[in-house]
Amino acid sequence: MNIQEYISSGIIEMVVLGLASQKDREEFEQLCIRYPELVAARNAFEEKLEDIYTQHSSTIVLPVGLRQSLMEATSTTSHNQTKPTNVITMENANRPVRRTNWLAVASVILLIAAAYFAYQFHSQNEALKKSNAELQQRADSTDAILNQILAEQKVFKDSNVTVVSMEGTKIAPRSSANVYWDSTNSSVFLVVKNMPKLPNDQQYQLWALIDGKPKDLGVFDSDQEKLILKMNNTQKAEAFAITIEKRGGNPSPTLEKMQSLGKTKAPL
Known part of the structure; x- marks a missing residue:
């Protein structure tokens, strides 16, 4: 054998x-x-x-x-x-x-x-479920951004919209933003281009100057996720200005903290 x-x-x-x-x-x-x-x-x-x-x-x-x-x-x-x-x-x-x-x-x-x-x-199945949830969250976030871009493009292309370029002041020469103002329906949109991040107890505030008097158009943070910000409406505006105020805003602007200013070309 x-x-x-x-x-x-x-x-x-x-x-x-x-x-x-x-x-x-x-x-x-x-x-x-x-x-x-x-x-x-x-x-x-x-x-x-x-x-x-x-x-x-x-x-x-x-x-x-x-x-x-x-x-x-x-x-x-x-x-x-x-x-x-x-x-x-x-x-x-x-x-x-x-x-x-x-x-x-x-x-x-x-x-x-x-x-x-x-x-x-x-x-592994639980990990895959978690990964899928994260992917879905990213997809939802991407959809939101795309929808925001589409809304922004619609505003930009509207013939009734006046674009106001806001330049930095002497105390903040690099600050800049654009205001998209539709005087026909009073809509105001703001696109922040360069605004330094502020301490947590402060915010930027947008103003419309009408007959030399300021009108509050709302507050915002420079690090907001939205590409274009919907601000308060105004039917009239000689100019737009941005100041630094306490969080929540002030009833009147702190002029010594004005960051940017832009004059409109639209008739009052």
């Missing part, structure tokens, strides 16, 4: 796991007496099963409830070893007595592996 071919046939795995026929088990037992290498191969396979069982039963991180179930399964397996089924007991000079129910051990290994992959799949 070519013992290496016999070992490679899978008979060792079948016998150890209790899956071989009675005739094959008896033949295997007789051959173990004659071939020490067959005994060594069998021992190697059993040690491999032991290693897999030990490693995976202690190192895989599983939910508490699932780990408890596996521990109970392992405990049941150990208890059942006192009355093993399909167990080969061979006693000879080359073979120590083994009474391990390897089929039960292999079943627990498969159970651990299946539970592990199920847990991994669940974790």
